[in-house]
Amino acid sequence: MAAERIRRAQCLRAVQESEYPDNFEVNEGPAAELADPTHVLARPYIATICLTDIKIATGHFERAELPRVLGHEGGVDIVVVGEKANELRAEHGLAPLEEGQRAAMDPNVVCLRPECPYCRRGHTNFCPTMYGIGVSSDGLFQEQLSIPALQLDILPNGVAHLAPFQELLACVLHGYKKISVRPGDKVIILGSGMSALCQLMLVRRHRPSMIVVTDLVQERLARAAALGATHAVLFDVEQSKEAQFDALWQTAEGADVVIEATGAKQSIELALMGRERDGEWRMLIRRGGQILLFGIEGSELEGLNQEIWYLHGAAPQASFIYNRDDFFEAQRLLVDLADELPPFLSPPHPLTTEGVREAFRTAKAGTFVGRTAIAPQQAD
Ligand SMILES: [Zn+2]
Numbered sequence: 023m024a025a026e027r028i029r030r031a032q033c034l035r036a037v038q039e040s041e042y043p044d045n046f047e048v049n050e051g052p053a054a055e056l057a058d059p060t061h062v063l064a065r066p067y068i069a070t071i072c073l074t075d076i077k078i079a080t081g082h083f084e085r086a087e088l089p090r091v092l093g094h095e096g097g098v099d100i101v102v103v104g105e106k107a108n109e110l111r112a113e114h115g116l117a118p119l120e121e122g123q124r125a126a127m128d129p130n131v132v133c134l135r136p137e138c139p140y141c142r143r144g145h146t147n148f149c150p151t152m153y154g155i156g157v158s159s160d161g162l163f164q165e166q167l168s169i170p171a172l173q174l175d176i177l178p179n180g181v182a183h184l185a186p187f188q189e190l191l192a193c194v195l196h197g198y199k200k201i202s203v204r205p206g207d208k209v210i211i212l213g214s215g216m217s218a219l220c221q222l223m224l225v226r227r228h229r230p231s232m233i234v235v236t237d238l239v240q241e242r243l244a245r246a247a248a249l250g251a252t253h254a255v256l257f258d259v260e261q262s263k264e265a266q267f268d269a270l271w272q273t274a275e276g277a278d279v280v281i282e283a284t285g286a287k288q289s290i291e292l293a294l295m296g297r298e299r300d301g302e303w304r305m306l307i308r309r310g311g312q313i314l315l316f317g318i319e320g321s322e323l324e325g326l327n328q329e330i331w332y333l334h335g336a337a338p339q340a341s342f343i344y345n346r347d348d349f350f351e352a353q354r355l356l357v358d359l360a361d362e363l364p365p366f367l368s369p370p371h372p373l374t375t376e377g378v379r380e381a382f383r384t385a386k387a388g389t390f391v392g393r394t395a396i397a398p399q400q401a402d
């Protein structure tokens with residue numbers, strides 16, 4: 023096996039818009055071998071591109087060192103199980119792995135030591151030793167790699183092609199657990215991109231009376247309606263957040279829950295702002311309602327008055343990635359949503375320089391709502 027060579031897509035360096043995605047290149051390198059007896063040797067069969075990958079490639083994500091094989095959302099075929107892999111999995115209550123199985127990969131590797139104050143309490147998303155496969159170590163856009171056995175979740179029949187969504191659903195689930203939607207509630211979801219639509223698919227399970235979605239693009243709203251949104255509010259790019267507030271207020275005065283799922287500055291401000299209506303300060307939520315900040319862009323916010331939050335008893339909840347438990351729990355969602363997720367996965371691009379560049383081009387264009395896929399075993 024040592025002499026074998028494999029194809030891998032490297033992001034060579036961070037570039038400006040004009041050079042993107044020419045900074046991706048498929049070349050050959052030595053095949054990965056088992057890095058540790060607690061690892062498995064795996065062959066990725068599908069992997070998708072997310073915003074993080076695009077940020078790395080364009081120099082907006084400092085933690086990644088280039089060149090790097092990206093790819094942190096996807097599924098793998100298990101080729102070799104390390105000698106100590108299943109022993110370790112048993113200690114953590116995980117089923118043994120076998121050669122030939124397919125598994126979804128949790129890219130976030132954490133310490134899981136009892137001395138770690140975060141891991142001990144299940145808050146693995148804050149583990150100080152956390153690193154991301156496909157970000158801080160080489161990821162899934164290659165033919166073969168060594169993966170710590172604890173990162174894999176065996177996939178049941180029928181959902182293997184949807185493996186990349188397990189990580190996204192874990193993020194969505196983690197956020198969703200911070201709020202509670204009850205039957206009869208009015209829910210506003212700001213945005214109707216992939217994350218927003220996944221939030222919508224969770225929200226509708228609790229039979230709210232109203233689910234309002236917003237977007238700047240009409241077709242996206244139509245897709246949200248097909249998935250169960252009861253009302254759609256089309257925003258204009260030029261519109262002020264005050265005008266957007268009024269439009270939402272007309273549709274869903276005093277919502278029980280607001281989920282911000284775009285990460286855009288104005289949208290976050292809209293979720294948190296107060297506005298005088300009929301002589302009283304109001305937020306989009308009623309008093310005692312809940313706000314979930316799910317999208318991240320990292321901008322500084324303006325025009326917020328925290329006294330209004332006190333009046334509404336509304337400290338916003340923020341959601342940072344997910345915990346290990348969320349990842350394993352998300353497989354249930356993957357199974358439940360198996361009929362609805364396929365349109366959100368692009369046809370797979372082959373692992374060739376042109377194939378990978380084309381995939382990254384499509385992903386950045388943002389015209390396709392969903393994930394752009396690469397099939398690492400496919401060469402043409
Ligand atoms: Zn991602």
Ligand SMILES: [Zn+2]
Pocket residue numbers: 132133134135138140141142149150151
């Ligand atoms: Zn830890």
